[in-house]
Amino acid sequence: MTFALDRFDLDDFVAATLAEDLGEGGDITSAAVIPIAARFTGSMRSREEIVVAGLPIAEAFFRALDPQVLIERAVEDGERAETGRILLRVEGRAQALLTAERSALNILQHLSGVATSTRRHVDAIAGTGAILLDTRKTIPGLRALEKYATRMGGARNHRMRLDDAAMIKDNHVAIAGGVGEAVRRAVAAGIERIIVEVDHLDQIEPAIGAGATHLLLDNMGPAALREAVAMVGGRVPTEASGGLALDTIREAALTGVTYVSVGRITQSAPAVDIGLDFTAA
Template sequence: MSAFPLTQAEIDAFIDAAFAEDIATGDVTAEATIPADAMLTATMNAREDMVIAGLPLVAPIVHRLDPEATLDFLVKDGDKVPAGTALVRMTGKARALLSAERTALNILQHLSGIATLTRTYVDKIEGTKARLLDTRKTIPGLRKLAKYATLMGGGVNHRMGLFDAVLIKDNHIAVAGSVTKSVEGAKAHGQAKIQVECDTLDQAEEAIAAGATSLLLDNMTPDTLRKAVALNAGRVPLEASGGVNLTTIRAIAETGVDFISVGRLTQSAPAVDIGLDWG
Protein backbone atom coordinates (compact mmCIF):
# COMPACT_ATOMS: atom_id res chain seq x y z
CA MET A 1 0.00 0.00 0.00
CA SER A 2 2.13 2.88 -1.28
CA ALA A 3 -0.52 4.78 -3.25
CA PHE A 4 -2.97 6.88 -1.26
CA PRO A 5 -5.28 4.24 0.25
CA LEU A 6 -8.71 5.88 0.26
CA THR A 7 -11.18 5.69 -2.60
CA GLN A 8 -13.09 8.81 -3.59
CA ALA A 9 -16.13 7.49 -1.75
CA GLU A 10 -14.04 6.97 1.39
CA ILE A 11 -12.59 10.48 1.10
CA ASP A 12 -16.11 11.91 0.77
CA ALA A 13 -17.29 9.96 3.81
CA PHE A 14 -14.28 11.13 5.83
CA ILE A 15 -14.99 14.78 4.99
CA ASP A 16 -18.70 14.32 5.71
CA ALA A 17 -17.91 13.05 9.20
CA ALA A 18 -15.24 15.66 9.89
CA PHE A 19 -17.40 18.59 8.80
CA ALA A 20 -20.45 17.22 10.63
CA GLU A 21 -18.63 17.44 13.96
CA ASP A 22 -16.81 20.71 13.31
CA ILE A 23 -18.98 22.88 11.04
CA ALA A 24 -22.38 21.20 11.39
CA THR A 25 -24.95 23.94 10.61
CA GLY A 26 -22.34 26.57 9.77
CA ASP A 27 -19.22 28.45 10.84
CA VAL A 28 -20.88 31.23 12.86
CA THR A 29 -17.63 33.12 13.43
CA ALA A 30 -16.68 33.31 9.75
CA GLU A 31 -20.22 34.18 8.74
CA ALA A 32 -20.43 36.96 11.35
CA THR A 33 -17.07 38.58 10.68
CA ILE A 34 -16.04 37.98 7.07
CA PRO A 35 -17.83 39.36 3.96
CA ALA A 36 -19.15 36.63 1.70
CA ASP A 37 -17.05 37.85 -1.24
CA ALA A 38 -13.76 38.24 0.67
CA MET A 39 -10.78 36.32 -0.72
CA LEU A 40 -7.78 34.91 1.13
CA THR A 41 -4.33 33.70 0.20
CA ALA A 42 -2.69 31.58 2.87
CA THR A 43 0.12 29.05 3.27
CA MET A 44 0.39 25.90 5.35
CA ASN A 45 3.81 25.99 6.99
CA ALA A 46 5.80 23.40 8.94
CA ARG A 47 6.66 24.83 12.35
CA GLU A 48 9.04 22.00 13.24
CA ASP A 49 11.09 19.36 11.40
CA MET A 50 8.79 16.62 10.11
CA VAL A 51 7.99 13.94 7.54
CA ILE A 52 4.88 14.78 5.52
CA ALA A 53 1.83 12.54 5.15
CA GLY A 54 -1.78 13.33 4.29
CA LEU A 55 -1.49 16.00 1.60
CA PRO A 56 -3.92 14.22 -0.78
CA LEU A 57 -6.74 15.04 1.66
CA VAL A 58 -6.10 18.79 1.75
CA ALA A 59 -7.50 19.69 -1.66
CA PRO A 60 -10.73 17.63 -1.28
CA ILE A 61 -11.35 19.22 2.12
CA VAL A 62 -10.87 22.76 0.80
CA HIS A 63 -12.73 22.13 -2.44
CA ARG A 64 -15.77 20.83 -0.56
CA LEU A 65 -16.34 24.42 0.62
CA ASP A 66 -14.81 26.30 -2.33
CA PRO A 67 -14.60 24.26 -5.53
CA GLU A 68 -12.77 27.11 -7.26
CA ALA A 69 -9.99 27.48 -4.71
CA THR A 70 -6.48 27.04 -6.10
CA LEU A 71 -3.86 25.01 -4.24
CA ASP A 72 -0.16 24.82 -5.00
CA PHE A 73 1.54 21.86 -3.32
CA LEU A 74 5.18 22.67 -2.62
CA VAL A 75 6.19 19.30 -1.12
CA LYS A 76 4.91 15.72 -1.37
CA ASP A 77 4.06 12.94 1.04
CA GLY A 78 7.16 11.19 2.32
CA ASP A 79 9.32 14.32 2.16
CA LYS A 80 11.38 15.15 5.23
CA VAL A 81 11.26 18.92 5.66
CA PRO A 82 12.80 21.37 8.13
CA ALA A 83 10.88 23.86 10.26
CA GLY A 84 9.76 26.84 8.24
CA THR A 85 9.05 24.90 5.04
CA ALA A 86 6.02 26.05 3.07
CA LEU A 87 3.86 23.01 2.33
CA VAL A 88 0.75 24.25 0.49
CA ARG A 89 -0.18 27.69 -0.81
CA MET A 90 -3.89 28.28 -1.39
CA THR A 91 -6.15 31.06 -2.61
CA GLY A 92 -9.92 31.05 -2.32
CA LYS A 93 -12.96 32.41 -0.55
CA ALA A 94 -11.89 33.51 2.91
CA ARG A 95 -14.87 31.96 4.68
CA ALA A 96 -14.29 28.60 3.01
CA LEU A 97 -10.56 28.46 3.70
CA LEU A 98 -10.95 29.40 7.35
CA SER A 99 -13.84 26.96 7.86
CA ALA A 100 -11.83 24.13 6.28
CA GLU A 101 -8.60 25.06 8.09
CA ARG A 102 -8.96 22.98 11.25
CA THR A 103 -10.13 19.79 9.51
CA ALA A 104 -7.27 19.98 7.01
CA LEU A 105 -4.68 20.76 9.66
CA ASN A 106 -5.92 18.12 12.10
CA ILE A 107 -5.52 15.23 9.68
CA LEU A 108 -2.28 16.53 8.17
CA GLN A 109 -0.74 17.06 11.63
CA HIS A 110 -1.86 13.62 12.83
CA LEU A 111 -0.64 11.67 9.80
CA SER A 112 2.60 13.63 9.55
CA GLY A 113 3.15 12.92 13.24
CA ILE A 114 2.93 9.19 12.53
CA ALA A 115 5.27 9.50 9.54
CA THR A 116 7.74 11.57 11.55
CA LEU A 117 7.88 9.16 14.48
CA THR A 118 8.17 6.22 12.08
CA ARG A 119 11.16 7.82 10.35
CA THR A 120 12.82 8.38 13.73
CA TYR A 121 12.52 4.66 14.53
CA VAL A 122 13.64 3.64 11.03
CA ASP A 123 16.74 5.80 11.35
CA LYS A 124 17.59 4.06 14.65
CA ILE A 125 17.86 0.65 12.96
CA GLU A 126 19.60 1.78 9.78
CA GLY A 127 22.34 -0.64 8.78
CA THR A 128 20.68 -3.70 10.32
CA LYS A 129 18.56 -6.26 8.50
CA ALA A 130 15.51 -5.47 10.62
CA ARG A 131 12.53 -3.65 9.15
CA LEU A 132 9.98 -1.66 11.14
CA LEU A 133 6.36 -2.87 11.24
CA ASP A 134 3.17 -1.11 12.30
CA THR A 135 0.30 -2.81 14.20
CA ARG A 136 -3.49 -2.77 14.55
CA LYS A 137 -3.23 -0.21 17.36
CA THR A 138 -4.94 2.58 15.45
CA ILE A 139 -7.73 5.07 16.07
CA PRO A 140 -10.95 3.37 14.85
CA GLY A 141 -11.86 4.60 11.39
CA LEU A 142 -8.37 5.85 10.56
CA ARG A 143 -6.50 2.57 10.05
CA LYS A 144 -5.89 2.91 6.32
CA LEU A 145 -4.63 6.44 6.77
CA ALA A 146 -2.44 5.56 9.76
CA LYS A 147 -0.83 2.66 7.93
CA TYR A 148 -0.30 4.86 4.87
CA ALA A 149 1.48 7.38 7.10
CA THR A 150 3.70 4.59 8.43
CA LEU A 151 4.73 3.81 4.87
CA MET A 152 5.50 7.48 4.23
CA GLY A 153 7.83 7.36 7.21
CA GLY A 154 9.70 4.36 5.84
CA GLY A 155 7.96 1.60 7.78
CA VAL A 156 6.32 -1.60 6.55
CA ASN A 157 2.66 -2.50 6.94
CA HIS A 158 1.72 -5.56 8.98
CA ARG A 159 -1.76 -7.07 8.49
CA MET A 160 -4.55 -4.57 7.88
CA GLY A 161 -6.97 -6.33 10.20
CA LEU A 162 -8.20 -9.63 11.56
CA PHE A 163 -9.47 -10.60 8.12
CA ASP A 164 -6.29 -10.72 6.06
CA ALA A 165 -3.72 -12.71 8.07
CA VAL A 166 -3.51 -15.27 10.85
CA LEU A 167 -1.72 -14.23 14.03
CA ILE A 168 -2.11 -16.78 16.82
CA LYS A 169 -1.61 -15.04 20.16
CA ASP A 170 -1.41 -16.24 23.75
CA ASN A 171 -5.17 -16.18 24.33
CA HIS A 172 -5.81 -18.22 21.18
CA ILE A 173 -3.25 -20.75 22.38
CA ALA A 174 -4.77 -20.89 25.86
CA VAL A 175 -8.25 -21.61 24.50
CA ALA A 176 -7.07 -24.06 21.81
CA GLY A 177 -4.92 -25.96 24.29
CA SER A 178 -1.44 -25.64 22.84
CA VAL A 179 0.69 -23.99 20.17
CA THR A 180 0.51 -27.13 18.06
CA LYS A 181 -3.27 -27.38 18.25
CA SER A 182 -3.60 -23.71 17.33
CA VAL A 183 -1.40 -24.09 14.25
CA GLU A 184 -3.14 -27.32 13.22
CA GLY A 185 -6.48 -25.56 13.49
CA ALA A 186 -5.31 -22.71 11.27
CA LYS A 187 -3.97 -25.16 8.70
CA ALA A 188 -7.23 -27.11 8.73
CA HIS A 189 -9.00 -23.81 8.09
CA GLY A 190 -7.00 -23.50 4.86
CA GLN A 191 -4.62 -20.79 6.02
CA ALA A 192 -1.27 -20.88 4.25
CA LYS A 193 0.45 -18.10 6.21
CA ILE A 194 0.38 -18.60 9.95
CA GLN A 195 2.20 -16.39 12.44
CA VAL A 196 2.47 -17.47 16.07
CA GLU A 197 3.22 -15.28 19.07
CA CYS A 198 5.83 -16.97 21.27
CA ASP A 199 6.85 -16.04 24.80
CA THR A 200 9.57 -18.69 25.15
CA LEU A 201 12.13 -20.52 23.06
CA ASP A 202 10.25 -23.78 23.62
CA GLN A 203 7.11 -22.23 22.13
CA ALA A 204 9.15 -20.98 19.17
CA GLU A 205 10.48 -24.45 18.41
CA GLU A 206 7.01 -25.97 18.84
CA ALA A 207 5.46 -23.41 16.49
CA ILE A 208 8.03 -24.03 13.77
CA ALA A 209 7.68 -27.78 14.10
CA ALA A 210 3.89 -27.46 13.84
CA GLY A 211 4.14 -25.52 10.59
CA ALA A 212 4.08 -21.83 11.51
CA THR A 213 5.37 -19.66 8.67
CA SER A 214 6.56 -16.79 10.89
CA LEU A 215 7.00 -16.05 14.58
CA LEU A 216 6.25 -13.03 16.74
CA LEU A 217 8.74 -13.09 19.63
CA ASP A 218 6.98 -11.28 22.44
CA ASN A 219 8.79 -9.32 25.15
CA MET A 220 12.05 -11.24 24.80
CA THR A 221 15.33 -9.72 25.94
CA PRO A 222 18.03 -9.13 23.31
CA ASP A 223 19.93 -12.13 24.68
CA THR A 224 16.88 -14.38 24.30
CA LEU A 225 16.20 -12.95 20.85
CA ARG A 226 19.72 -13.89 19.76
CA LYS A 227 19.08 -17.42 20.98
CA ALA A 228 15.80 -17.48 19.06
CA VAL A 229 17.57 -16.35 15.89
CA ALA A 230 20.14 -19.15 16.34
CA LEU A 231 17.43 -21.71 17.09
CA ASN A 232 15.42 -20.66 14.06
CA ALA A 233 18.44 -20.87 11.74
CA GLY A 234 16.65 -18.97 9.00
CA ARG A 235 13.66 -21.31 8.78
CA VAL A 236 10.96 -18.63 9.15
CA PRO A 237 10.87 -14.81 9.44
CA LEU A 238 11.13 -13.52 13.02
CA GLU A 239 9.39 -10.45 14.39
CA ALA A 240 10.30 -8.91 17.75
CA SER A 241 7.60 -7.08 19.68
CA GLY A 242 7.03 -5.66 23.16
CA GLY A 243 9.21 -3.31 25.16
CA VAL A 244 10.35 -1.53 22.02
CA ASN A 245 11.20 2.16 22.23
CA LEU A 246 13.79 4.50 20.79
CA THR A 247 16.25 3.50 23.49
CA THR A 248 15.90 -0.26 23.03
CA ILE A 249 15.21 -0.74 19.33
CA ARG A 250 18.82 -0.69 18.12
CA ALA A 251 19.87 -3.51 20.44
CA ILE A 252 16.81 -5.50 19.37
CA ALA A 253 17.59 -4.97 15.69
CA GLU A 254 21.18 -6.10 16.17
CA THR A 255 20.04 -9.54 17.40
CA GLY A 256 19.32 -10.51 13.80
CA VAL A 257 15.49 -10.50 13.80
CA ASP A 258 13.80 -9.71 10.49
CA PHE A 259 11.11 -7.34 11.75
CA ILE A 260 10.33 -5.19 14.78
CA SER A 261 6.78 -4.02 15.45
CA VAL A 262 5.99 -0.85 17.39
CA GLY A 263 2.42 -0.07 18.45
CA ARG A 264 3.26 3.49 19.43
CA LEU A 265 3.73 4.49 15.79
CA THR A 266 -0.01 4.57 15.17
CA GLN A 267 -1.36 4.46 18.71
CA SER A 268 0.25 7.50 20.27
CA ALA A 269 2.50 9.38 17.86
CA PRO A 270 2.39 13.10 18.75
CA ALA A 271 0.92 15.42 16.15
CA VAL A 272 3.40 17.75 14.50
CA ASP A 273 2.95 21.52 14.40
CA ILE A 274 1.63 22.89 11.11
CA GLY A 275 0.00 26.29 10.79
CA LEU A 276 -2.06 28.16 8.21
CA ASP A 277 -0.57 31.62 7.83
CA TRP A 278 -2.12 34.59 6.04
CA GLY A 279 -0.41 36.02 2.98
Protein backbone atom coordinates in the same frame (compact mmCIF):
# COMPACT_ATOMS: atom_id res chain seq x y z
CA MET B 1 -3.40 13.04 -9.17
CA THR B 2 -6.24 11.18 -7.40
CA PHE B 3 -5.55 10.07 -3.86
CA ALA B 4 -6.76 6.51 -3.33
CA LEU B 5 -6.32 3.93 -0.58
CA ASP B 6 -7.75 0.43 -0.44
CA ARG B 7 -11.14 0.38 1.30
CA PHE B 8 -10.99 4.09 2.09
CA ASP B 9 -13.44 6.62 0.67
CA LEU B 10 -11.86 10.07 0.82
CA ASP B 11 -15.07 11.90 -0.10
CA ASP B 12 -17.02 10.17 2.66
CA PHE B 13 -14.26 10.85 5.18
CA VAL B 14 -14.13 14.55 4.31
CA ALA B 15 -17.92 14.90 4.38
CA ALA B 16 -18.25 13.17 7.76
CA THR B 17 -15.41 15.18 9.30
CA LEU B 18 -16.79 18.49 8.08
CA ALA B 19 -20.29 17.56 9.24
CA GLU B 20 -18.89 16.84 12.71
CA ASP B 21 -17.15 20.22 12.80
CA LEU B 22 -19.87 22.35 11.21
CA GLY B 23 -22.78 21.12 13.29
CA GLU B 24 -26.23 22.29 12.30
CA GLY B 25 -25.44 25.99 12.16
CA GLY B 26 -22.17 25.94 10.23
CA ASP B 27 -19.20 28.22 10.84
CA ILE B 28 -21.07 31.07 12.51
CA THR B 29 -17.83 32.99 13.18
CA SER B 30 -16.69 33.17 9.57
CA ALA B 31 -20.22 33.85 8.35
CA ALA B 32 -20.56 36.80 10.73
CA VAL B 33 -17.07 38.28 10.41
CA ILE B 34 -15.91 37.59 6.83
CA PRO B 35 -17.66 39.16 3.80
CA ILE B 36 -18.94 36.49 1.46
CA ALA B 37 -16.92 37.87 -1.46
CA ALA B 38 -13.64 38.14 0.47
CA ARG B 39 -10.67 36.14 -0.77
CA PHE B 40 -7.63 35.01 1.13
CA THR B 41 -4.31 33.57 0.23
CA GLY B 42 -2.32 31.58 2.73
CA SER B 43 0.63 29.33 3.30
CA MET B 44 0.72 26.17 5.35
CA ARG B 45 4.10 25.85 7.07
CA SER B 46 5.84 23.34 9.28
CA ARG B 47 6.88 24.81 12.62
CA GLU B 48 9.26 21.96 13.38
CA GLU B 49 11.23 19.34 11.46
CA ILE B 50 8.79 16.70 10.21
CA VAL B 51 8.11 13.99 7.68
CA VAL B 52 5.05 15.04 5.70
CA ALA B 53 1.97 12.84 5.35
CA GLY B 54 -1.60 13.77 4.51
CA LEU B 55 -1.31 16.72 2.14
CA PRO B 56 -3.77 15.28 -0.43
CA ILE B 57 -6.30 14.77 2.35
CA ALA B 58 -5.84 18.28 3.72
CA GLU B 59 -6.31 19.65 0.23
CA ALA B 60 -9.56 17.69 -0.12
CA PHE B 61 -11.08 19.62 2.78
CA PHE B 62 -10.41 22.95 1.05
CA ARG B 63 -11.75 21.67 -2.26
CA ALA B 64 -14.89 20.32 -0.61
CA LEU B 65 -15.89 23.82 0.51
CA ASP B 66 -14.40 25.78 -2.39
CA PRO B 67 -14.20 23.71 -5.59
CA GLN B 68 -12.38 26.59 -7.33
CA VAL B 69 -9.66 26.92 -4.70
CA LEU B 70 -6.13 27.25 -6.09
CA ILE B 71 -3.64 24.97 -4.35
CA GLU B 72 0.09 24.83 -4.96
CA ARG B 73 1.82 21.93 -3.22
CA ALA B 74 5.42 22.74 -2.27
CA VAL B 75 6.42 19.28 -0.97
CA GLU B 76 5.16 15.73 -1.36
CA ASP B 77 4.11 13.16 1.21
CA GLY B 78 7.08 11.20 2.47
CA GLU B 79 9.49 14.14 2.23
CA ARG B 80 11.28 15.66 5.18
CA ALA B 81 10.43 19.31 5.83
CA GLU B 82 12.58 21.58 7.95
CA THR B 83 11.23 24.16 10.37
CA GLY B 84 9.57 27.01 8.47
CA ARG B 85 9.16 25.06 5.25
CA ILE B 86 6.09 25.93 3.20
CA LEU B 87 4.07 22.77 2.56
CA LEU B 88 1.37 24.24 0.35
CA ARG B 89 -0.18 27.53 -0.69
CA VAL B 90 -3.90 28.14 -1.04
CA GLU B 91 -6.01 30.88 -2.57
CA GLY B 92 -9.78 30.97 -2.56
CA ARG B 93 -12.94 32.12 -0.83
CA ALA B 94 -12.04 33.27 2.65
CA GLN B 95 -15.12 31.89 4.38
CA ALA B 96 -14.58 28.45 2.89
CA LEU B 97 -10.87 28.29 3.65
CA LEU B 98 -11.31 29.42 7.25
CA THR B 99 -14.11 26.90 7.74
CA ALA B 100 -11.98 24.02 6.38
CA GLU B 101 -8.79 25.11 8.17
CA ARG B 102 -9.09 23.09 11.37
CA SER B 103 -10.15 19.85 9.73
CA ALA B 104 -7.32 20.13 7.20
CA LEU B 105 -4.75 20.89 9.88
CA ASN B 106 -5.99 18.19 12.27
CA ILE B 107 -5.48 15.37 9.79
CA LEU B 108 -2.21 16.74 8.42
CA GLN B 109 -0.73 17.28 11.89
CA HIS B 110 -1.76 13.82 13.03
CA LEU B 111 -0.61 11.89 9.97
CA SER B 112 2.64 13.84 9.73
CA GLY B 113 3.17 13.05 13.41
CA VAL B 114 2.80 9.35 12.65
CA ALA B 115 5.15 9.60 9.66
CA THR B 116 7.71 11.59 11.67
CA SER B 117 7.70 9.11 14.55
CA THR B 118 7.96 6.24 12.09
CA ARG B 119 10.95 7.76 10.30
CA ARG B 120 12.78 8.22 13.60
CA HIS B 121 12.38 4.50 14.30
CA VAL B 122 13.40 3.59 10.75
CA ASP B 123 16.51 5.77 11.07
CA ALA B 124 17.30 4.14 14.43
CA ILE B 125 17.55 0.67 12.85
CA ALA B 126 19.27 1.76 9.62
CA GLY B 127 21.98 -0.66 8.55
CA THR B 128 20.81 -3.54 10.77
CA GLY B 129 18.94 -5.36 8.01
CA ALA B 130 15.74 -5.43 10.05
CA ILE B 131 12.51 -3.96 8.67
CA LEU B 132 10.10 -1.85 10.72
CA LEU B 133 6.50 -3.04 10.79
CA ASP B 134 3.45 -1.20 12.05
CA THR B 135 0.60 -2.83 14.00
CA ARG B 136 -3.18 -2.75 14.32
CA LYS B 137 -2.87 -0.33 17.26
CA THR B 138 -4.63 2.47 15.39
CA ILE B 139 -7.38 4.94 16.14
CA PRO B 140 -10.73 3.39 15.16
CA GLY B 141 -11.78 4.64 11.74
CA LEU B 142 -8.32 5.96 10.87
CA ARG B 143 -6.43 2.72 10.20
CA ALA B 144 -6.10 3.16 6.43
CA LEU B 145 -4.79 6.71 6.91
CA GLU B 146 -2.44 5.91 9.78
CA LYS B 147 -0.97 2.93 7.97
CA TYR B 148 -0.54 5.15 4.90
CA ALA B 149 1.38 7.55 7.13
CA THR B 150 3.67 4.79 8.42
CA ARG B 151 4.49 3.92 4.82
CA MET B 152 5.35 7.55 4.20
CA GLY B 153 7.69 7.30 7.19
CA GLY B 154 9.43 4.24 5.76
CA ALA B 155 7.75 1.34 7.57
CA ARG B 156 6.09 -1.68 6.02
CA ASN B 157 2.45 -2.39 6.75
CA HIS B 158 1.76 -5.50 8.82
CA ARG B 159 -1.79 -6.85 8.99
CA MET B 160 -4.36 -4.29 7.87
CA ARG B 161 -7.29 -6.41 9.06
CA LEU B 162 -7.98 -9.57 11.04
CA ASP B 163 -8.55 -11.49 7.81
CA ASP B 164 -5.10 -10.74 6.39
CA ALA B 165 -3.42 -13.52 8.36
CA ALA B 166 -3.91 -15.62 11.45
CA MET B 167 -2.13 -14.27 14.52
CA ILE B 168 -2.13 -16.81 17.30
CA LYS B 169 -1.52 -15.14 20.66
CA ASP B 170 -1.42 -16.31 24.26
CA ASN B 171 -5.18 -16.35 24.74
CA HIS B 172 -5.67 -18.42 21.59
CA VAL B 173 -3.00 -20.82 22.80
CA ALA B 174 -4.54 -21.12 26.27
CA ILE B 175 -8.00 -21.95 24.92
CA ALA B 176 -6.71 -24.29 22.19
CA GLY B 177 -4.58 -26.20 24.67
CA GLY B 178 -1.13 -25.44 23.32
CA VAL B 179 0.85 -23.72 20.60
CA GLY B 180 1.07 -26.73 18.33
CA GLU B 181 -2.63 -27.47 18.58
CA ALA B 182 -3.57 -23.85 17.86
CA VAL B 183 -1.35 -23.80 14.77
CA ARG B 184 -2.66 -27.15 13.54
CA ARG B 185 -6.21 -25.81 13.73
CA ALA B 186 -5.25 -22.75 11.69
CA VAL B 187 -3.57 -24.99 9.10
CA ALA B 188 -6.65 -27.22 8.97
CA ALA B 189 -8.78 -24.12 8.34
CA GLY B 190 -6.79 -23.48 5.19
CA ILE B 191 -5.06 -20.30 6.41
CA GLU B 192 -1.85 -19.68 4.50
CA ARG B 193 -0.21 -17.00 6.67
CA ILE B 194 0.02 -18.09 10.29
CA ILE B 195 1.82 -15.74 12.69
CA VAL B 196 2.47 -17.14 16.14
CA GLU B 197 3.30 -15.07 19.20
CA VAL B 198 6.11 -16.81 21.08
CA ASP B 199 6.58 -15.91 24.74
CA HIS B 200 9.04 -18.68 25.56
CA LEU B 201 11.80 -20.34 23.58
CA ASP B 202 10.27 -23.77 24.10
CA GLN B 203 7.29 -22.71 21.97
CA ILE B 204 9.43 -22.24 18.84
CA GLU B 205 9.74 -25.84 17.69
CA PRO B 206 6.09 -26.79 18.30
CA ALA B 207 4.97 -23.67 16.39
CA ILE B 208 7.21 -24.25 13.37
CA GLY B 209 6.59 -27.99 13.39
CA ALA B 210 2.84 -27.46 13.22
CA GLY B 211 3.08 -25.04 10.31
CA ALA B 212 3.68 -21.49 11.58
CA THR B 213 4.91 -19.20 8.80
CA HIS B 214 6.08 -16.28 10.98
CA LEU B 215 7.13 -16.02 14.61
CA LEU B 216 6.46 -12.94 16.73
CA LEU B 217 9.02 -12.96 19.54
CA ASP B 218 7.14 -11.16 22.27
CA ASN B 219 8.81 -9.05 24.97
CA MET B 220 12.17 -10.80 24.70
CA GLY B 221 15.42 -9.11 25.62
CA PRO B 222 18.39 -9.04 23.22
CA ALA B 223 19.95 -12.26 24.55
CA ALA B 224 16.69 -14.20 24.19
CA LEU B 225 16.11 -12.73 20.74
CA ARG B 226 19.54 -13.87 19.57
CA GLU B 227 18.91 -17.35 20.92
CA ALA B 228 15.50 -17.48 19.28
CA VAL B 229 16.90 -16.38 15.91
CA ALA B 230 19.55 -19.08 16.14
CA MET B 231 16.94 -21.74 16.98
CA VAL B 232 14.72 -20.68 14.07
CA GLY B 233 17.69 -20.82 11.71
CA GLY B 234 15.98 -18.91 8.94
CA ARG B 235 13.11 -21.36 8.55
CA VAL B 236 10.51 -18.62 8.99
CA PRO B 237 10.70 -14.83 9.43
CA THR B 238 11.14 -13.58 12.98
CA GLU B 239 9.71 -10.41 14.50
CA ALA B 240 10.78 -8.67 17.69
CA SER B 241 7.79 -7.03 19.31
CA GLY B 242 6.65 -5.66 22.64
CA GLY B 243 8.16 -2.95 24.79
CA LEU B 244 10.40 -1.52 22.08
CA ALA B 245 11.15 2.20 22.20
CA LEU B 246 13.29 4.55 20.18
CA ASP B 247 16.26 4.05 22.49
CA THR B 248 16.03 0.24 22.53
CA ILE B 249 14.87 -0.69 19.05
CA ARG B 250 18.33 -0.79 17.48
CA GLU B 251 19.61 -3.30 20.01
CA ALA B 252 16.67 -5.56 19.18
CA ALA B 253 17.20 -5.11 15.43
CA LEU B 254 20.87 -6.10 15.75
CA THR B 255 19.95 -9.57 17.05
CA GLY B 256 19.26 -10.82 13.54
CA VAL B 257 15.45 -10.67 13.55
CA THR B 258 13.72 -10.12 10.23
CA TYR B 259 11.35 -7.48 11.54
CA VAL B 260 10.76 -5.20 14.50
CA SER B 261 7.22 -3.98 15.16
CA VAL B 262 6.27 -0.93 17.20
CA GLY B 263 2.73 0.00 18.17
CA ARG B 264 3.68 3.42 19.47
CA ILE B 265 4.32 4.82 15.96
CA THR B 266 0.55 4.92 15.51
CA GLN B 267 -0.77 4.58 19.03
CA SER B 268 1.34 7.25 20.70
CA ALA B 269 2.68 9.51 17.94
CA PRO B 270 2.27 13.19 18.93
CA ALA B 271 0.78 15.57 16.40
CA VAL B 272 3.37 17.85 14.82
CA ASP B 273 3.14 21.63 14.72
CA ILE B 274 1.87 22.93 11.39
CA GLY B 275 0.22 26.28 10.90
CA LEU B 276 -1.86 27.90 8.20
CA ASP B 277 -1.45 31.68 7.99
CA PHE B 278 -3.77 33.64 5.76
CA THR B 279 -2.96 37.00 4.16
CA ALA B 280 -5.53 39.15 2.40
CA ALA B 281 -5.01 38.95 -1.35
